[in-house]
Amino acid sequence: MSTIGYDSWAVDLAEVGAVYPFQGSEVLMVILGVAFWIGWHRIQFVREGKHLEAAKHVGDEEKIHKLLEKY
Amino acid sequence: MDGNLNALTTVFTEFYYWVTVVFMFLIHVGFCMYEVGASRHRNHMHTLMKNIMIIPLVTVTFFFFGWWIYWAFPDFPFFGGLNHDMGNANLPWSENMGTNLSDRITGVFWAAFLLFSWTAASIVSGAVIERIRSSALWVHAVLIGSVFWIIDAAWGWHYAGWMVKYLGYHDAYASGVIHAIAGGYALGVIMVLGPRIGKFAADGTPRDIPPHNPWMLTIGIFLIYSGFWGFYAACNVPIISPEGIDGQITGITWTATNIYLAPTSLSAITFNFLMSLSGGLMAAYVVSKGDAFWTFSGGLAGIITASAGNDLYHPIQAMLVGAVGVVIVYKLHFWVERTFKLDDAVGAVAVHGYSGVVGLIISGFLLWGVPSSPYEGYAAINPVGQTVGAFIMFFVLGWLPAFIVAKMQAAAGVLRIPEEVELQGLDYAEHHAYEDAKAEIIAADKAALAGE
Numbered sequence: 001m002s003t004i005g006y007d008s009w010a011v012d013l014a015e016v017g018a019v020y021p022f023q024g025s026e027v028l029m030v031i032l033g034v035a036f037w038i039g040w041h042r043i044q045f046v047r048e049g050k051h052l053e054a055a056k057h058v059g060d061e062e063k064i065h066k067l068l069e070k071y
Numbered sequence: 072m073d074g075n076l077n078a079l080t081t082v083f084t085e086f087y088y089w090v091t092v093v094f095m096f097l098i099h100v101g102f103c104m105y106e107v108g109a110s111r112h113r114n115h116m117h118t119l120m121k122n123i124m125i126i127p128l129v130t131v132t133f134f135f136f137g138w139w140i141y142w143a144f145p146d147f148p149f150f151g152g153l154n155h156d157m158g159n160a161n162l163p164w165s166e167n168m169g170t171n172l173s174d175r176i177t178g179v180f181w182a183a184f185l186l187f188s189w190t191a192a193s194i195v196s197g198a199v200i201e202r203i204r205s206s207a208l209w210v211h212a213v214l215i216g217s218v219f220w221i222i223d224a225a226w227g228w229h230y231a232g233w234m235v236k237y238l239g240y241h242d243a244y245a246s247g248v249i250h251a252i253a254g255g256y257a258l259g260v261i262m263v264l265g266p267r268i269g270k271f272a273a274d275g276t277p278r279d280i281p282p283h284n285p286w287m288l289t290i291g292i293f294l295i296y297s298g299f300w301g302f303y304a305a306c307n308v309p310i311i312s313p314e315g316i317d318g319q320i321t322g323i324t325w326t327a328t329n330i331y332l333a334p335t336s337l338s339a340i341t342f343n344f345l346m347s348l349s350g351g352l353m354a355a356y357v358v359s360k361g362d363a364f365w366t367f368s369g370g371l372a373g374i375i376t377a378s379a380g381n382d383l384y385h386p387i388q389a390m391l392v393g394a395v396g397v398v399i400v401y402k403l404h405f406w407v408e409r410t411f412k413l414d415d416a417v418g419a420v421a422v423h424g425y426s427g428v429v430g431l432i433i434s435g436f437l438l439w440g441v442p443s444s445p446y447e448g449y450a451a452i453n454p455v456g457q458t459v460g461a462f463i464m465f466f467v468l469g470w471l472p473a474f475i476v477a478k479m480q481a482a483a484g485v486l487r488i489p490e491e492v493e494l495q496g497l498d499y500a501e502h503h504a505y506e507d508a509k510a511e512i513i514a515a516d517k518a519a520l521a522g523e
Contacts, residue, residue, distance in 0.1 A: 026164035
């Protein structure tokens with residue numbers, strides 16, 4: 001029993017192809033990967049929107065002047 | 072991988088592309104340094120993060136669909152359907168797209184193209200600093216990095232692409248397929264995004280916004296030069312037999328080729344890389360009257376202008392093409408800035424976009440009649456094909472989608488940061504926390520010193 005389909009390396013390498021675990025579940029892995037990617041954009045998009053909305057009102061004028069002077 | 076020669080060729084090719092990928096990482100390091108150096112103190116961390124996150128986002132999407140596009144789209148949609156035979160072997164669920172002892176090339180070849188994708192996205196990132204929302208830029212990064220540039224590569228940077236077959240399009244080191252498209256894309260975004268606050272005076276006169284850290288810019292662009300060596304090598308097939316090409320080349324002499332499988336050599340492109348860099352630096356120094364940053368960028372623009380034909384040019388031709396391109400690009404940049412009030416923060420549209428377009432057109436004349444491919448029936452390189460190709464790269468696949476998507480983002484209010492945030496700086500919260508923490512610990516130390 002091996003997750004990559006080989007229990008031993010006593011093989012002719014010319015006959016060996018894919019050796020990653022759980023071969024046959026590639027489509028499922030792609031679905032999980034795409035969900036992770038889209039989910040990331042969604043989380044980041046919402047967070048940035050909230051952050052920028054809140055940031056509009058937090059500026060202390062004196063500190064902003066210092067930052068502008070700092071260039 | 073049977074037979075010693077076959078094994079050596081395969082492992083050499085695998086290692087060759089791997090090395091180019093590592094070199095090309097320096098391009099991204101350079102872009103990050105350049106952007107942060109060009110941005111003002113109050114925006115550093117966001118500027119850096121905006122560019123860094125291009126890496127994972129373009130990587131995963133290039134795995135999911137970008138690589139498939141390259142192999143499936145050479146004729147699609149104007150001259151045939153999708154190429155399913157080639158495309159299916161490069162789908163994200165293909166066994167080739169993973170640890171596979173019978174395929175040692177796909178991973179490194181994919182990665183070489185991927186690093187080009189990062190570059191395309193990073194070029195756009197530089198033009199829009201200090202006012203774009205990161206979420207908006209990252210959508211553009213995926214579109215330019217994993218969709219539009221790779222469509223143009225399938226059409227014009229593939230041995231069987233329709234632009235090569237029917238237009239004789241020739242772009243060996245990506246004047247158009249990376250630089251013109253990325254410059255055009257950046258132009259489309261900044262036309263909608265608008266300039267940074269203060270960039271233009273009330274009467275429309277442009278103001279210079281000097282870099283916060285000139286040394287960081289300098290090191291950044293030198294790293295980009297360094298990575299560009301890897302980029303050039305990655306554009307070649309390092310070693311292949313005439314039998315492997317299966318075209319019209321006769322005899323048994325193995326060779327390196329460009330991406331179209333037409334012969335060239337690493338030696339040739341090393342000559343031409345250095346001579347076009349030199350031509351660009353010298354011309355930029357003169358035309359900018361010794362301005363350091365335009366001189367450095369001019370070196371890059373010189374290489375980019377000569378890149379379309381640098382597989383075949385004589386080194387002196389490469390030098391002169393680089394020099395001529397830089398003069399045109401420099402003048403065009405300031406004319407566009409004054410006339411259209413566009414704020415291209417790092418000169419990306421000019422250095423990449425205009426250089427790419429100018430380089431393609433020049434190469435159409437210098438390489439007129441040269442076979443674009445080792446295969447029978449392909450159009451020869453010609454000025455019309457190169458000019459049409461430049462238009463497709465800059466406007467059709469670059470400017471147009473960028474302008475449309477940016478317009479949609481602007482209409483939804485998710486393109487640009489609020490004015491208050493732009494003035495106080497994107498890093499205000501971080502600065503605020505840093506300054507407060509610093510003040511507190513200094514006060515505590517002073518109190519301890521006083522024995523309180």
